[in-house]
Amino acid sequence: xxxxxxxxxxxxxxxxxxxxxxxxxxxxxxxxxxxxxxxxxxxxxxxxxxxxxxxxxxxxxxxxxxxxxxxxxxxxxxxxxxxxxxxxxxxxxxxxxxxxxxxxxxxxxxxxxxxxxxxxxxxxxxxxxxxxxxxxxxxxxxxxxxxxxxxxxxxxxxxxxxxxxxxxxxxxxxxxxxxxxxxxxxxxxxxxxxxxxxxxxxxxxxxxxxxxxxxxxxxxxxxxxxxxxxxxxxxxxxxxxxxxxxxxxxxxxxxxxxxxxxxxxxxxxxxxxxxxxxxxxxxxxxxxxxxxxxxxxxxxxxxxxxxxxxxxxxxxxxx
Amino acid sequence: xxxxxxxxxxxxxxxxxxxxxxxxxxxxxxxxxxxxxxxxxxxxxxxxxxxxxxxxxxxxxxxxxxxxxxxxxxxxxxxxxxxxxxxxxxxxxxxxxxxxxxxxxxxxxxxxxxxxxxxxxxxxxxxxxxxxxxx
Numbered sequence: 001x002x003x004x005x006x007x008x009x010x011x012x013x014x015x016x017x018x019x020x021x022x023x024x025x026x027x028x029x030x031x032x033x034x035x036x037x038x039x040x041x042x043x044x045x046x047x048x049x050x051x052x053x054x055x056x057x058x059x060x061x062x063x064x065x066x067x068x069x070x071x072x073x074x075x076x077x078x079x080x081x082x083x084x085x086x087x088x089x090x091x092x093x094x095x096x097x098x099x100x101x102x103x104x105x106x107x108x109x110x111x112x113x114x115x116x117x118x119x120x121x122x123x124x125x126x127x128x129x130x131x132x133x134x135x136x137x138x139x140x141x142x143x144x145x146x147x148x149x150x151x152x153x154x155x156x157x158x159x160x161x162x163x164x165x166x167x168x169x170x171x172x173x174x175x176x177x178x179x180x181x182x183x184x185x186x187x188x189x190x191x192x193x194x195x196x197x198x199x200x201x202x203x204x205x206x207x208x209x210x211x212x213x214x215x216x217x218x219x220x221x222x223x224x225x226x227x228x229x230x231x232x233x234x235x236x237x238x239x240x241x242x243x244x245x246x247x248x249x250x251x252x253x254x255x256x257x258x259x260x261x262x263x264x265x266x267x268x269x270x271x272x273x274x275x276x277x278x279x280x281x282x283x284x285x286x287x288x289x290x291x292x293x294x295x296x297x298x299x300x301x302x303x304x305x306x307x308x309x310x311x312x313x314x315x316x317x318x319x
Numbered sequence: 320x321x322x323x324x325x326x327x328x329x330x331x332x333x334x335x336x337x338x339x340x341x342x343x344x345x346x347x348x349x350x351x352x353x354x355x356x357x358x359x360x361x362x363x364x365x366x367x368x369x370x371x372x373x374x375x376x377x378x379x380x381x382x383x384x385x386x387x388x389x390x391x392x393x394x395x396x397x398x399x400x401x402x403x404x405x406x407x408x409x410x411x412x413x414x415x416x417x418x419x420x421x422x423x424x425x426x427x428x429x430x431x432x433x434x435x436x437x438x439x440x441x442x443x444x445x446x447x448x449x450x451x452x453x454x
Contacts, residue, residue, distance in 0.1 A: 090360040093360070
């Protein structure tokens with residue numbers, strides 16, 4: 001597949017995404033070389049908080065103005081079957097009328113952190129393909145899934161009024177990464193209380209941005225205009241402060257890092273797991289096998305073993 | 320676990336038929352069989368279905384129709400599949416489809432119709448054995 005051809009129509013973009021999801025590094029690196037550095041709005045938050053619906057409403061207004069918008073929705077892969085139910089499109093039906101919108105659902109592939117290994121590649125393809133803006137909806141998350149910060153230029157964290165007390169709000173993780181916080185479903189529970197709790201932690205970031213917090217009721221379009229204004233404000237802020245280029249560079253480096261991580265996982269699990277299992281069955285010492293795996297990944301484990309031996313009370317001689 | 324390209328299946332309910340319990344159960348069961356299922360929900364037009372199939376680059380389109388309008392919907396989806404060059408995508412269906420109509424649909428180009436009582440294994444095997452793309 002020629003990259004110029006890929007970028008020319010919807011079907012080819014879709015095929016190119018399948019290719020990179022399938023591990024086609026040629027297309028992935030070609031796209032990486034061609035990225036223009038467009039805005040990527042990462043949308044994250046607990047399952048059922050209304051991420052898909054919010055994106056749909058925001059994208060609807062933007063698409064109406066003629067913006068070319070791509071949406072990536074991520075849902076989890078079953079750790080048992082490897083299959084997945086990808087259901088983000090259900091909430092985005094009304095976007096089907098726009099030719100300038102492209103939606104794709106992808107699975108996590110079992111990777112933790114809220115995205116799959118190839119999510120950066122997918123984003124790069126869409127960036128190179130000429131869209132104006134990408135929405136990246138992470139898998140429904142808990143506290144610790146912050147990978148999206150490596151890809152997005154703006155991060156929107158979606159909350160609901162009914163979750164937890166002030167202590168939840170002061171913990172590390174997702175609530176540290178949001179540029180914009182949206183308390184969705186504000187018609188239920190005590191939304192204003194939630195906002196009051198949140199303002200406790202919304203102090204100026206290192207880059208000078210003061211996170212915004214706002215209310216919405218996505219299904220009835222309440223608060224959508226305000227969110228769009230806040231997104232615009234952050235977009236302009238990072239350009240003015242010269243942070244945007246740094247963020248795009250981070251995305252590029254993160255893309256490459258994912259290749260390395262995937263390679264390591266392949267060495268450990270896919271390519272050699274049978275071999276190791278057989279060796280264990282044949283009575284080979286497990287610590288020898290661990291040494292070999294570490295060596296294959298370029299880590300000399302010898303030093304670690306010495307330290308282990310020197311530490312008292314760690315159970316005899318060690319491995 | 321490692322990412323490997325799975326067979327992707329679009330499950331959609333065309334037209335006004337809102338009985339989606341079966342489609343949801345099927346989506347979940349096909350996930351348990353290791354497929355990636357894109358579930359688009361009810362009230363889909365043929366155009367919606369084709370658009371989703373293209374963007375999601377699916378291997379299989381599965382329509383659930385309990386309303387009796389199967390002849391119309393399958394014909395329209397088949398037309399659009401041809402128009403859009405989706406020759407390598409399987410079209411299958413489930414629901415209340417009389418035997419006579421089933422024959423006609425298969426002649427028209429639908430790859431399989433699964434009536435109530437079909438086991439998930441049967442559907443899963445059919446898909447695995449008939450998917451046209453070389454992975």
